[in-house]
Amino acid sequence: MKKHFWWMSVALWLPLQAAAQDERFHSPVDIPFLMSGSFGEPRPNHFHCGIDVKTQGVVGKRVLSVCDGYVSRLTVGYDGFGNALYVTHPNGLVSVYCHLDEFVPALQEIVRSRQYEMETERVDVVLQPGEFPVKAGQLVAYSGNTGASLAPHLHLELHRASDGALVDPLPYFRHLLTDDMSPVVHGVKLYACPGQGWIDTGRSSKTFTVTADASARVVRAWGRVGAAVWADDLMNNTQNKFGIRRITLKVDGRQVFQSLMDEFMPDENPLVNSWGDYPHYRKTKHWYLKSFVEPGNTLCFLSADENRGWVDVDEERDYLFEYALEDLKGNVRVCRFTVRGERDDARLAEAEEREQLRRASGAWLEYDRPQVVQRPGMELRIPAGALTKDEVLRLRVEAKEDGISNLYVLHDEFVPLVKRATLMLAPRTPVSRPEKCYIESSRGYVGGEYADGWFSARIRDLGESYALAVDTVVPVVRWKTAFNGKKVSVLRCVPTDSGSGVKSFKAYVDGRFVLFTSYRGVWTCRLKETPLRPEGKRRRLTVKVTDRCGNETVDEKEFIY
Structure with a gap:
């Protein structure tokens, strides 16, 4: 931007x-x-x-x-x-x-x-x-x-x-608000732009701590580099940690990046995975927020220079990086570090070669073009703009002897999508009851619709594995209420499903609907809050629980109310 x-x-x-x-x-x-x-x-x-x-x-x-x-x-x-x-x-x-x-x-x-x-x-x-x-x-x-x-x-x-x-x-x-506390910086992460730069670790990135003294942290680098910061804001009278309202990065006194978190559109939410280092978060639960803007990142509250926040270290000298983090009350934390330009053409050539090998290691996906990736029994359709930068998809197919399809490991890294992609899977042999089948990921139920021999579903993360699953088992209802012939004032149960998961829950007393409310998987009905009146007579409770594959269990109990 x-x-x-x-x-x-x-x-x-x-x-x-x-x-x-x-x-x-x-x-x-x-x-x-x-x-x-x-x-x-x-x-x-x-x-x-x-x-x-x-x-x-x-x-x-x-x-x-x-x-x-x-x-x-x-x-x-x-x-x-x-x-x-x-x-x-x-x-x-x-x-x-x-x-x-x-x-x-x-x-x-x-x-x-x-x-x-x-x-x-x-x-x-x-x-x-x-x-x-x-x-x-x-x-x-x-x-x-x-x-x-x-x-x-x-x-x-x-x-x-x-x-x-x-x-x-x-x-x-x-x-x-009472707030005279400045934000706290936990660390900075420096990235070498793939194929265009190197840093002294020899890796693609390096994390380190910083202070206000730029000379206390010196990192050697050459070519194009970018920075990210992990920080929290603090407030008086609470131990909680908060997000940073404004982040500004200057290099040699010139502003190259700023974020001002004061508003955004709802459909911009998935772009958090582009601004933040999502793979790093998945591994450590720490968010490093980038001070460079990926080409497909259109977050309205980010601003950057003509290099989109990347810094060209192309002179053999010291570059002063200065972060300023500010909260709503004007409390500011400033931290600095030095990037020392050290020309090394051999290392830069190695970085270029590594990037070429990476691009050749799988399916090359361009962020601004629609992509289709196919394997036997699988098709992945990624719309233009679903990625915020070009990616390599290293897809792996594994046979599942007890499954109705292969297992498809779409990628060996965490790559979230801004727009959902369409994943299509075909069973190895025709299925007689497709309504009982669904796509599941390494995280659980995904769903899907069946047409012309294929199941299709919308997915938002390429860093998962996917396969077809079958669910023909009805849900189970476990009661926390004791039905022992005595009066009952509260009905409470836990419906569960070991396959596709519970989709709907309905309950009737003597044929009339009664409302159960759910909390942490427990469904509760307080009879005094229903249209039923306490008459001391025997009642018949009918509970119907349906899972996402249409399997239904009907459980009936009797009680006095």
């Missing part, structure tokens, strides 16, 4: 950023405002799309609307949010409150009615302006731990209504 593109982006951001500086939102909680996660932190395949607000380690804390507006949407079971509530505001933003335990009673009743109408826990309810107006500071829900949450907290997002952009909420809560 060239400089003029970045300045155009900044011009578009300025009105919203100016508003954030001037506008103060009400705290979403009525306890001390402390955070456990910040906007834009890198995660596998996505950025953290909001901020995490602490709820003192418990569920049930009051959640308040941050600004005047109206409740526009209520969801259960979508996007990993668990129970979520959306409030649309007059300033063009939508605040989203996630992982909630429950909504206020009036909203809870709206959701419950829709769940019974649809006979499912998972619902998406849209409300119109005027149906449920709210004021800043008004109680709308109670905090929880639902959805893809590992501990009780409130996940808060801001969406721009006009285009769906994800916006950093923190500037609107700046007045609630």
Whole structure:
């Protein structure tokens, strides 16, 4: 991304950023405002799309609307949010409150009615302006731990209504922050551009620690090199670590790269694996964020010079690299290191030869062109733009004597995709019941559709192995409730499936649907929250569990209520 593109982006951001500086939102909680996660932190395949607000380690804390507006949407079971509530505001933003335990009673009743109408826990309810107006500071829900949450907290997002952009909420809560702590740099990683440079380890990259003293770390190199940094931000009154809002890299006083994490579009999420060193993260759980931009990386908050952040070390002298990392409150951490230009034509020739051998070691994939890779019983279709740089695919086929297809190891390195590719697998012999077959990866169920002798599915990681699997076994229901002829007030069970996985769960009492809610694999029905009335009579419970291959188990129990 060239400089003029970045300045155009900044011009578009300025009105919203100016508003954030001037506008103060009400705290979403009525306890001390402390955070456990910040906007834009890198995660596998996505950025953290909001901020995490602490709820003192418990569920049930009051959640308040941050600004005047109206409740526009209520969801259960979508996007990993668990129970979520959306409030649309007059300033063009939508605040989203996630992982909630429950909504206020009036909203809870709206959701419950829709769940019974649809006979499912998972619902998406849209409300119109005027149906449920709210004021800043008004109680709308109670905090929880639902959805893809590992501990009780409130996940808060801001969406721009006009285009769906994800916006950093923190500037609107700046007045609630106490933060005089600078970011911490754990390490720097220097890369030799494949075939165009070398560094003194003789390898393609080198990691090392740095300080403010550039002379304390000297790395010898020649040709084209790039840098990445592993760092965390800190805040007062919490032990949590946070992402870095602004990263700037200068070489000999000239800026070559900058990132400003203040907003991005939802479809840019997969590009986190390009900005961050994804293979390094998979091995160490540490994110090194690159200060060079791969050709297919179009993240709107990255800016780089005409070399896209790569640095040409083509003189026999010292090059001063200086990182400046800054948080919202203006706390800055500066660290430096020296790259000493040391000409060595023999080493550069070796690097060029290694790159040529690498390109010849498998199928060469160009990032900006559609690619088709075929092997017996397999076809892989990669759309243009699915990769952010050219890659070599070293595909391996292994026979599975007990399987209905071969095992296809697509690559020996972790290569995530920005756009999903289509993988097609054919069974070695015709299958009589294709609806019972699916594609599975080394991580588990992938799925797939069957047509003309081929199963096809969409995949997003080339660093996995894939094969066809068969599932003809029905799910199993294990009850945590004791049905011993006594009165029962709570029904609780754990449905499992050893093959394709559970797809649907429905329950009926005396032929009437009753709602079970799921949490960590346990499905629970509190009978007092159902339309059933306690009459002390014998009831018949029927539970139907279906897996992704259509295998269904029906379990019936009797109890008194």
